[in-house]
Amino acid sequence: MGEHSIKDLIDRYIEISFIVNRCGQSLVKSQVGSDLTYDQHYTLRHIYKSGSCTSSELAEVFDVKKSAITAIITRLWEKGLILRTRDESDRRVVYLTLTDKAKALFEDTEERIQKLVESLINNFEEDEINQFMDSFEKLKNFMLQSKENIQTEETK
């Protein structure tokens, strides 16, 4: 690949990913009701999928400090969507689970988001979307790898 086109490719990626991020968030927000924010929905999503998790785990996945998670969880807890249960064998850890109200709310919202994503995906041919998803997943893994490298460099 020539010097010229690689620079253009990078520029193009930075541009497109920015718009896809912004626009994607905006579209998801339009489907999430006024009961929840974008981050709150994704918090419910992670707990829903894993059944039960801890603040530390969420901080890891969301890539933020634990105090940020405490704030989000407290807001969800105030809305009656989250239960905090201490582990009896290690009383430092607190397990986070969803209330029935939260499960119902999540399922409802998630269904709307799924329909939105489906309407986007349906614009593609099956082969193209499968190829795209494979590359997208590769990119995700390269990013996670790159993040780890940076973090291990910082601590040495």
Added chain:
Amino acid sequence: MGEHSIKDLIDRYIEISFIVNRCGQSLVKSQVGSDLTYDQHYTLRHIYKSGSCTSSELAEVFDVKKSAITAIITRLWEKGLILRTRDESDRRVVYLTLTDKAKALFEDTEERIQKLVESLINNFEEDEINQFMDSFEKLKNFMLQSKENIQTEETK
């Protein structure tokens, strides 16, 4: 495509795009110095690329209300990175331009981000990344289209 696999595909997309977003932002932040935030860098980026723009234009591109832009611009202005110039033929509009300090800061930061993106892109074969970018751009356009549809529905 079967009923089963389309559901899985949607789920997979929601999952991967969330991580790519978060991780991508985190990687960019690691390259943006402590002088700027992520959004501030992208604000400089847009003004740099366009030479000069207005708050309304930024609000459109960033998909936020104009008051959000005013806040960001004011912070950049306080750092001596932005100039506000009134249009003499239509005194309602204010043109935003970068100071020399901002241009230098942007170029420096952008170069680091470009290197980061390059290191990610280099993991791919040329054919694959080109195919990926084409699909990614299509997705971007479908999203923009979808957003417009939602907005015109709201105003009718």
Added chain:
DNA sequence: ATTAATAGTTCATGTGTTGAATAATTAAAG
């Protein structure tokens, strides 16, 4: 038994966002 490390919270501070109200200016309608 003393010292580390870990899990989680609290608090002060800063950034980004909305929505409503306002000011200033221009465009449209009568």
Added chain:
DNA sequence: CTTTAATTATTCAACACATGAACTATTAAT
């Protein structure tokens, strides 16, 4: 031409999210 719309940008109060430092409680290591 004058009143009324619409447009551009700003201010302000209120909230969500993020960090970093300090702290509590608990467990692990020496």
